[in-house]
Amino acid sequence: MANEINLDNKFIEKLTRIAQLDDQIDPSLYEKYDVKSGLRYADGRGVLVGLTRIGDVVGYEIEPDGSKKAVPGRLIYRGYNVEDIVQDTERTKSFGFEQCAYLLLFGELPTQSQLDEFTTYLGAIRSLPPNFTEDIIMKAPSADIMNKIASGVLASYSFDPDPENRDVANVLRQCVELISRFSSLAAYAYQAKRRYVDGKSMYIHNPDPKLGIAENLLQLIRNDKKYTRLEAELLDLALILHAEHGGGNNSSLTIHVVSSADTDTYSAIAAALGSLKGRRHGGxxxxxxxxxxxxxxxxxxxxxxxxxxxxxxxxxxxxxxxxxxxxxxxxxxxxxxxxxxxxxxxxxxxxxxxxxxxxxxxxxxxxxxxxxxxxxxxxxxxxxxxxxxxxxxxxxxxxxLNIPRELFTPLFAIARIAGWSAHRIEEIVAGRRIYRPAYKNVQGERPYIKMEDRVEV
Known part of the structure; x- marks a missing residue:
């Protein structure tokens, strides 16, 4: 068996050298063809590929002569400065993530009765479907929790009575369920990792429908379920600040691109999770x-x-x-x-x-x-x-907050699912066509070589 593995490794190394050699592209060609690498202009500005009403990231202003003028950063949710949202949350001594999720989804700040109704609904649907934890999470634990959340999202398709329906009402239902359940998915995936990967004790607590997402997450990942008010407030603040960051960030763009292909909600959200996992993004x-x-x-x-x-x-x-x-x-x-x-x-x-x-x-x-x-x-x-x-x-x-590092990026996802959901609905409502940017082929055509005439590289 050892010799077989060694031969396999040598074969893969050989193929890797061939692939790397063949995929090289002359850097000067990017300038020659005016390629906007990373969908950015040379000065760092993003290429405009769409319109949104959901969020904005302001770090500079364009002067009349076209130059950029640096300004203090502002993060905007549906036209509202996030600093004002945070300040009002602190003034009222309340948790604000659920309010942000409502704002991002529906475009307006909720009244108290609207917020109460929304949070009650979120709490009522927070538990995962029957047998989901045992059959989907525990039977296939993952060393990386982001991958486990993504597989859990894809598995949710099988538990949905109407998974392929693209009507806005049905997509909204799916998105709200995912917003509510992401913290449970992440917590149980973490507990499964503790047990099956790390060899430690596992604690499975039921979510409390009376608690918000920040409090629930803390009590789900801790063996004694205990946390202080300040701990919950700080986690809630982190969720607020990560809920949305404009349509141009990699994972939100992924939502727009994949949704524009007219796929289902679970496929679109799983794709965004794959983007967020990247070390250049959520990691x-x-x-x-x-x-x-x-x-x-x-x-x-x-x-x-x-x-x-x-x-x-x-x-x-x-x-x-x-x-x-x-x-x-x-x-x-x-x-x-x-x-x-x-x-x-x-x-x-x-x-x-x-x-x-x-x-x-x-x-x-x-x-x-x-x-x-x-x-x-x-x-x-x-x-x-x-x-x-x-x-x-x-x-x-x-x-x-004594949150383990393997949960850092999942925390980002627990927050950003609110923004992703808003962007998916926006793409369904306002999207005009499937994303199809151009790539310039710089490999010239070559005469075909018959098998007997080929020489190994």
Missing amino acids: ANIRVMEMMDDIKAHVKDWSNEKEIADYLRKICRKEAFDHTGLIYGQGHAVYTISDPRAKLLRDKAELLAKEKGCMEEFNLYKTIERIVPDIICEVHGNKKRICTNVDFYSGFVYTM
């Missing part, structure tokens, strides 16, 4: 935490700004951490002066850091946030202004 906060582990291990005095700066320079020069030269959690495709999500999360995180005795670590984060733009500019000579993004603080927040 970024885990890279921040790995980097911070490295910084904390090599910087002896976390209060010494010079020592911190010296080590950050080593990371920038590819002399430390993962040798990529990247400082994770810094910079954003749209935000330039500030990421409003990072600011809101940082301010609330300070309260929990005081409660948890984590102020020394919190101050390390703040020091890095303050000094890193100048260090990046110094090392790379890049004059482009950058800001700390939400990924820099979100992992720290989840760690203080």
Whole structure:
């Protein structure tokens, strides 16, 4: 068997070399054909491929001469600044994610009676279908929870009495069910991983219909089901801030692209989950935490700004951490002066850091946030202004909440399913045609070679 495996590995290595050689494309061709790689212009702006009324990400304004002017970042949900939503949530001492989900889905802020009716409905349908946990989650546990959520979403098709119906009313029902159940899917997938992958104890609690999504998630993943009000408030804030981020982010674009092909809801949402799992998208906060582990291990005095700066320079020069030269959690495709999500999360995180005795670590984060733009500019000579993004603080927040790292990206999904659902419905209602961008073929035609005349590469 060992020899067979070794032969298989050699065969795959050989095929890999052939594939990599054949798939090389001359970088100069991208400029020659004016390719908008990544659907972006040379200055970083996204190519306009659609219209939306759901959300907006503002980091700059276009001047009359066509140049970009950096402005403090704003995140807009259905025309409302998310900072106002958060402030009102804090004023009323309430949880706000369900209100955001309602706003994204229906386009208007709910009245109290509308919100109460919506949250009651969400609570009533939060439990997974009968035997779903045993047959779908426990019988095929996954080391990666995002993959398990995606398979759970696809399996939900089989439990739906009308899965292929594309009428808006039916799609809305499907989306609301998924919004309500994503936290249960993630929690049970995590418990299955603990038991079958990690060899640890597993705790399966029933969701409480009287609790919101943030509180439910905390009590579902903890063996004693206990949490503080501040912990729930901070998780709720994180869900609010991750619920939507415009139609141009990779996973929301995926929803539009796949939905435009007229597929079912479960296929579209599973595709978005595959996008979000990517390390360049939803997995970024885990890279921040790995980097911070490295910084904390090599910087002896976390209060010494010079020592911190010296080590950050080593990371920038590819002399430390993962040798990529990247400082994770810094910079954003749209935000330039500030990421409003990072600011809101940082301010609330300070309260929990005081409660948890984590102020020394919190101050390390703040020091890095303050000094890193100048260090990046110094090392790379890049004059482009950058800001700390939400990924820099979100992992720290989840760690203080005793949420394991394998749940960081699923938490993103639990929030973003609200935005994805709104974008799917928008595509069904307002979408005009299937997405079909152009790719320029740069492989010229060749005369066919008969089998007996072929030479192995």
